[in-house]
Amino acid sequence: MLFFLLKRVVYAVPIALGVTLLTFLLVYLAPGDALNAIAPADAPAEVIAALKHTYGLDRPLPVQYGLWLARAMHGDLGNSIASGRAVRAEVLAAVGNTLKLALLAAGAGVLGGCLLGAVAGLRSGSALDRLATLLSLVGVSIPHYWLGMVLTIVFSIALPWLPAFGAGPDSAGGWVLDAAHLRYALLPAATMAVIPMGIVTRTVRALVSDTLGREFVLALRARGLGEFAVFCHVARNVAPTVLAVGGLQVGYLMGGSILVETVFAWPGTGFLLNTAIFQRDMPLLQGTILVLCLFFVALNLLVDLLQPLLDPRMVRR
């Protein structure tokens, strides 16, 4: 068991390094010069050279990567070219807002998906099953940025119940979880929740109906267990996969939040990415992507480590 866990941890290291390399190289996909954002097009050559030297852009690429990586490992992601502020501070503030949204959405989505999927799997072929299948089809087919607009139209314009944008009455967001702030999170979180709900419903439905057909369930029934007790055994078998699927959804939601954040003007990482892309602020772009990806890698690792604790069979396979 310990060896298994250790192997997973060691395996995550080259992945994380690969992520830093890819994130670093991303900037060199960009057309033109990294200095376009600050230097005017007709700046004299010596000014450009001085700026390049300041940002370390005059060194060979591998050296730049090494220096960037060393600084990043110490938590220094450089300064935003456009605003001059530390990328780390900007990203940390935004990540909190995005994480709040992703956790609310994943929580609601996984819970809803488990309920729907379990009902559909237990009553296979019933009207409820067909409804759950339809809902999960809608969940995976709907462009959620559009759903966000429709929800805004219904719940903030037609019925003036909820705020249409922002993260709180003081527009600050953060981890205040009182009713006033939650009201702002409700529509964006509901919008995002549709994706994990569709996926979890599909997964749970398939797993439950598959598990119900196994021999051990027949044996349990033969021993005279009631439906509820049988369901508990089935749930125990389905749980590890649901944990894996649901856990990864938090990461996918965080990485994909840019669309929903744009619709609701939510001050998270999506907003930062938007700013970084359109102001061609490469340090900010790199920093935000790096933090989101490393979070995703860490989440993957966490799920991998938790799964065998819930299901010891995984180690033996």
Place this chain on the structure above:
Amino acid sequence: MNSSYWNKVAQALRRDPVAMAAAALLALLLLAAWAAPWIAPADPYHGSMLHRLQPLGATGHWLGTDELGRDMLSRLLYGARLSLLIGVVPVAAAFVLGTVIGLFAGYVGGAANTLIMRTLDVFYAFPSVLLAVAIAGALGPGLSNSLLALTLVFVPQVVRVAESVTTQVRNLDYVEAARMSGAGSLRILREQILGNVLGPIFVYATGLLSVSMILGSGLSFLGLGVKPPEPEWGLMLNTLRSAIYLNPWIAALPGAMIFFTSIAFNLLADGVRSALELRA
């Protein structure tokens, strides 16, 4: 490659009413996109400041007008061209590229396989929306850049499927028999392996069509894809966003088109999957 296999798959698919309805809807959209210049009631680029944001059913504009007074029906019809393109082209490109890389990695095995698959693991460490946004954002806005970004998002996924089925097939007896009878690697890949792995890869790729459509229109929605004034559903959704207070249902129309198309893609993909499973 034997054609009777695919004929039977097509036969099974034809007996699936849901998949056929989805295919019919997609065919209709394709037809509308192709015939847009003849059936569109107005010029999709021509606006009128006097007729901005007309409601549904306005005279001369069945589906109203957008924020610049352009006819919505015409723009939705023309928009099908770019939006369907965004759904299909990256998936087709990733299908070809991913199959080639995956077949190679799976057939060769060993160190080359490890190198390829571990490199792709890095791409897997990016949530797909983030990867698409990052590549498209770094390359800069534009249709071809967003197509390239989506292709790069899908290639590793297709490779993974292709590699895993190829690895399974590679050591089967009939491949061994072909090798012993003196067939070269290319010939084995073409005659023995390709026909047996294409099915699962194809099923996976059809499942990506709706993802590509939603993600690609999403890039346009963010301003990273198609540039104005081209009609494209995601971009229309973006430019109409400011109009949701004035004429909300007009603003929601392009998104409904994306939604229905992506449902059709998903239903067709489900049909293809069960048709292939029936055959297997």
